[in-house]
Amino acid sequence: MSVDATTVRRIAHLSRIAVSDADVPHLEDELNSILAFVEQLGQIDVSGVEPLTSAMAMTMRLRADEVTDGGYAAKVVANAPVSEDNFFLVPKVVE
Amino acid sequence: MNAPVRMPKLIKGATGDWEVVIGMEVHAQVSSNAKLFSGASTEFGGDPNDHVSLVDAAMPGMLPVINEECVRQAIRTGLGLKAQINLRSVFDRKNYFYPDLPQGYQISQFKDPIVGEGVLTIDLENGAQVEVGIERLHLEQDAGKSLHDQHPTMSFVDLNRSGVALMEIVSRPDLRSSEEAKAYVTKLRSILRYLGTCDGDMEKGSLRADVNVSVRRPGEGLGTRCEIKNVNSIRFIGQAIEYEARRQIGILEDGGVIDQETRLFDPGKGETRSMRSKEEAHDYRYFPDPDLLPLVFPQELVDDLAAHLPELPDEKKARFINVLGLPAYDAGLLVADKDTADYFEAALNAGGGKRDAKAVANWIMGDISAYANSVSKAVSQTFITPEQVAGIVDLIGEGVISGKIAKDVLAIMVEEQGGDPRAIVEARGMKQVTDTGAIEKAVDEIIAANPDKVAQAQAKPTLAGWFVGQVMKATGGKANPQAVNELVKARLGL
Numbered sequence: 001m002s003v004d005a006t007t008v009r010r011i012a013h014l015s016r017i018a019v020s021d022a023d024v025p026h027l028e029d030e031l032n033s034i035l036a037f038v039e040q041l042g043q044i045d046v047s048g049v050e051p052l053t054s055a056m057a058m059t060m061r062l063r064a065d066e067v068t069d070g071g072y073a074a075k076v077v078a079n080a081p082v083s084e085d086n087f088f089l090v091p092k093v094v095e
Numbered sequence: 096m097n098a099p100v101r102m103p104k105l106i107k108g109a110t111g112d113w114e115v116v117i118g119m120e121v122h123a124q125v126s127s128n129a130k131l132f133s134g135a136s137t138e139f140g141g142d143p144n145d146h147v148s149l150v151d152a153a154m155p156g157m158l159p160v161i162n163e164e165c166v167r168q169a170i171r172t173g174l175g176l177k178a179q180i181n182l183r184s185v186f187d188r189k190n191y192f193y194p195d196l197p198q199g200y201q202i203s204q205f206k207d208p209i210v211g212e213g214v215l216t217i218d219l220e221n222g223a224q225v226e227v228g229i230e231r232l233h234l235e236q237d238a239g240k241s242l243h244d245q246h247p248t249m250s251f252v253d254l255n256r257s258g259v260a261l262m263e264i265v266s267r268p269d270l271r272s273s274e275e276a277k278a279y280v281t282k283l284r285s286i287l288r289y290l291g292t293c294d295g296d297m298e299k300g301s302l303r304a305d306v307n308v309s310v311r312r313p314g315e316g317l318g319t320r321c322e323i324k325n326v327n328s329i330r331f332i333g334q335a336i337e338y339e340a341r342r343q344i345g346i347l348e349d350g351g352v353i354d355q356e357t358r359l360f361d362p363g364k365g366e367t368r369s370m371r372s373k374e375e376a377h378d379y380r381y382f383p384d385p386d387l388l389p390l391v392f393p394q395e396l397v398d399d400l401a402a403h404l405p406e407l408p409d410e411k412k413a414r415f416i417n418v419l420g421l422p423a424y425d426a427g428l429l430v431a432d433k434d435t436a437d438y439f440e441a442a443l444n445a446g447g448g449k450r451d452a453k454a455v456a457n458w459i460m461g462d463i464s465a466y467a468n469s470v471s472k473a474v475s476q477t478f479i480t481p482e483q484v485a486g487i488v489d490l491i492g493e494g495v496i497s498g499k500i501a502k503d504v505l506a507i508m509v510e511e512q513g514g515d516p517r518a519i520v521e522a523r524g525m526k527q528v529t530d531t532g533a534i535e536k537a538v539d540e541i542i543a544a545n546p547d548k549v550a551q552a553q554a555k556p557t558l559a560g561w562f563v564g565q566v567m568k569a570t571g572g573k574a575n576p577q578a579v580n581e582l583v584k585a586r587l588g589l
Contacts, residue, residue, distance in 0.1 A: 014378055016192050053389055060388035065127050065164030068134030069148035076144045076152045076254070086143040087242070088252040090194040094243050 001039060002032045099222035104272040105313060108344045113310045115340040116317060117276045118268035120305040121283060122261045123293040124237065125168045131236055131260035132159030132202065139299050143253045151258040153197035158386055165260040166390065168292040169209050169234050170400050172262055175290045175407055176229050178213025180397050184233075186387045189379045194252050195239035203263075205381040208233035209390065215266075215286070216409060217278040218427055227279055228267030237261050256300075262293070268307065268317065273336040277329050280304060281431070285408050289433050303327045308339045310347065318343070319353040323367050326360050335360040339367050411436055419443070419452040428460055434475035435459070441481035442488070454488050462505055478512050486516035496520055496527050500572065528574045531582070537569045538562070538582045549587060556589045 003011070008028050012019040019027065073086035082089040105112040127137055133150035150157040173180050185207040188200040210232035217225050239254035264283065270276045284302055287293040295302050304327075309320035321343070323335045338360075343353050358367040406414070408430045415426035430436045443455045459474060463484060467474045487504060490496045495517075496504065504525065508514050520526055528534055541562060542549055552558040562583040567574055 010378075014190070014380070053383075058388070059391045061160060062163035062166065063129075063134065063160045065129050065162050066134065067129050067136045069129075069150075070135035070146045073142060073144035073147065076147045076149070082249070084251070086145070087245075088144075088194070088254075089246070089249040090252055092243060092246075092248055092250045093194055093241065094250075 001035050003028060003035070099219075101219060101223045101225050101271075102221065103313070104274070106310070106340055106344060108348050110348050112313060113340070113344050113347075114271060114313045115273075115336065116268050116309050116311060116320075117270035117272075117336060118307040118320075119264075119266045119270070119276065119279060120307070121264045121266075121280065122237075122303050122305075123172075123264060123283075123287055123295070124301040125165050125234075125260035125262055126291060126293055127162060127164045127168065127260060129162055129164075130258040131162055131165050131234065133258055135258065137259050141255050143251075144255065146255040147257065151197075151254055153199070159202065159384075161387070161390065162260065165234060166209070166392065167396075167400060168260075168290075169232060169262055170392075170397055171290050171404065172264075172287065172292045173210030173213065173232055174397070174401050174404055175286050175292075176210070176213035176215055176232065176264070178229055178232065179211035181207065181209055181211055182392060182394060182397070183207065184209040184390045186234075186384045186390065187381045188384045189235075189381055191379060193238065194250060195241045195254070195257065197239070197254065197257065201236050201238065202384055202387070203235035203381075204233035207389075215279065215282060217275060217282050219278060220274065222423065225269070225275060227269045227275075230265040230267055232262055232264045235261050235263055268309075268320075273333040273340075276306065276336055277333045280329050280332060282408070285431055285433070289405055289407050291405075297328050300327060304332055306332060306335060306339075308336055308343070309353070310340055310343045318347075319355050321353065321356055321358050321367075323358050323360050324370065328362075331360055331362050334362070334365055335367055338365060342367065408433075408436075415452075421452055421456055425453070425456045425460065429456060432473065432475075434473060438475040438481050442484040445482045445485035448485060448489065450485065450488050450492060454492065455484065458484055458488055462502060466505070466509060479508065483508065483514075483516060490516055490520060494527060494575070496525060497572075497576065500525055500527065524573075526573060528570050531578060534566065534570070534574050534578055534582055537566050537574070538579070538586055541565045541569065542586055552587055553589070559583050559587060559589055562587070 005024050005028055008024050008031065009019065012027075077083040077086055077088055080088045103114070105114055107113075124137075125131070129135065130137055130148075130151060133148040135148040135151055136146040138146060144152075148157075150159060170180055184204055186202050187205040189203045189205070190200040192199060208231045212231070213229035215227045215229055217227060219225060237256045237259040239252055239257040242251040242253070245251045266279065270279055280302075284293075284295040284297075287302070288295050293301060297303065303325050306323045306326055307320045308323065309318040311318040321339060323339060326332050326335050339358070346353060357370045359370050360367050411430045412423075412426045415421045415429060416423055421429070429439050439456060439459050442459065443450060443452055463474055463477070463479060466479070467477050470477065487501050490504070491498055491501050500520075504516050504519055507519050507523070508516070545565075548558070548561060552562065563576070563579050566579045566583065567576065
């Protein structure tokens with residue numbers, strides 16, 4: 001598996017990361033070397049082996065349906081660059 | 096008698112007939128106290144960001160823990176849709192950027208949903224039934240809400256809805272008209288309300304639909320579809336489909352091709368328009384959420400929930416028809432809304448009484464519904480109790496009042512916003528006169544006072560009706576019409 005320059009630009013856009021044209025070639029190389037490294041995993045025969053979802057034999061914990069959290073709007077927006085009346089304010093996005 | 100069949104509904108174009116093909120993705124908010132993966136409240140309409148935990152706001156280091164009731168609600172819904180329940184399902188991340196999605200991804204289920212294939216039966220206007228395939232149901236998080244009209248250059252974001260559990264219920268493209276699509280959503284909403292798994296309140300956004308529409312020549316393969324996003328009323332679903340089908344037919348008949356795209360319905364203009372910005376975002380790069388283990392539960396949990404499932408609309412309708420002897424039409428109307436169905440049964444069985452189901456149904460679907468509509472309420476929300484309906488039906492059944500007087504009794508109850516029908520009839524002397532002596536006296540008086548009319552009636556027996564009318568008037572409408580009729584005829588020698 002490998003990526004080309006178009007894919008690099010596309011991934012950058014989907015991730016909302018600004019990538020200049022000058023950066024594309026070396027990012028392409030870096031991503032391809034990472035993919036090549038990961039691809040070594042393909043050398044191992046895992047036929048008949050169940051995917052491992054946890055290092056411990058356990059199933060997912062569930063919580064009771066009780067309201068135990070919230071009620072601290074000021075804390076929620078405390079780190080927002082801009083807020084008003086406990087709303088987050090962001091540059092306008094309209095369809 | 097042949098069973099009613101589904102009539103093909105074709106749309107006439109300039110070059111021939113077209114068939115519309117519709118599939119639905121309904122987002123139903125799960126009824127629960129807390130959110131899908133946090134302990135914050137799901138209550139509607141809180142102050143901005145008040146029902147938000149640090150998990151919902153996607154603060155670094157926060158981990159999701161699933162709400163067991165949301166899982167149970169999804170299983171109940173799956174059972175109500177006669178669907179496959181998957182004992183093992185997986186949560187995935189659906190990645191996209193939008194200001195009301197603080198995580199940068201929605202936790203959803205992609206490859207392994209909690210509920211698989213099922214079926215939902217809809218009833219068409221002509222009595223025909225159509226089985227609509229359910230492809231899947233999965234659990235996912237709702238996003239927050241953006242307000243764009245508060246500020247010239249900024250959008251306001253409120254995360255109260257962020258993380259609330261949704262069930263996305265996906266149908267097969269089995270619907271063939273806007274009427275069928277509306278019947279599908281209506282029926283789905285009814286089932287969800289019976290189950291108590293979603294309140295179905297479309298005005299509050301608890302239920303919204305993405306509608307996939309394509310058109311084709313009858314008998315041909317599927318055409319290219321467009322997805323109309325987030326339609327939030329059943330009426331708009333119908334309008335959006337009608338508009339979109341015509342738009343696509345227009346393009347195809349002009350020799351064009353349909354672009355597969357996401358569109359938005361504008362209720363003000365009654366049309367759909369393209370949401371081009373959504374297109375490039377369609378690459379969601381799903382992958383299993385590393386914060387969550389697979390969701391695994393034993394078959395015993397499913398069996399236990401199945402054992403406690405309430406009677407659903409289809410079963411209730413069958414019982415009303417087969418056990419209570421109601422016509423299919425009446426049964427269908429009564430069961431559409433659970434509260435109305437419960438109201439009907441409460442009236443039918445009030446005071447342990449045995450009364451005629453059809454008579455009770457007629458009163459509820461007739462005069463009581465008419466009154467409820469006049470005050471824009473559901474029957475069950477009016478001041479009229481099922482016991483009062485039972486009282487009226489019993490008074491008619493016992494011959495104490497006529498159906499006509501019963502309407503007057505109801506009018507008095509409405510006027511006074513209450514009252515026991517029997518007490519009203521007693522106190523105001525509205526009892527039907529069945530005492531033949533009293534009726535005979537009235538008949539005799541009127542015959543004696545109108546010798547000319549007697550002669551006319553004896554020549555032309557249909558004129559006897561005039562005497563019946565006069566007697567009814569003289570007795571204040573309380574005489575038993577049947578008895579009056581017989582007496583008048585006997586006295587006139589007809």
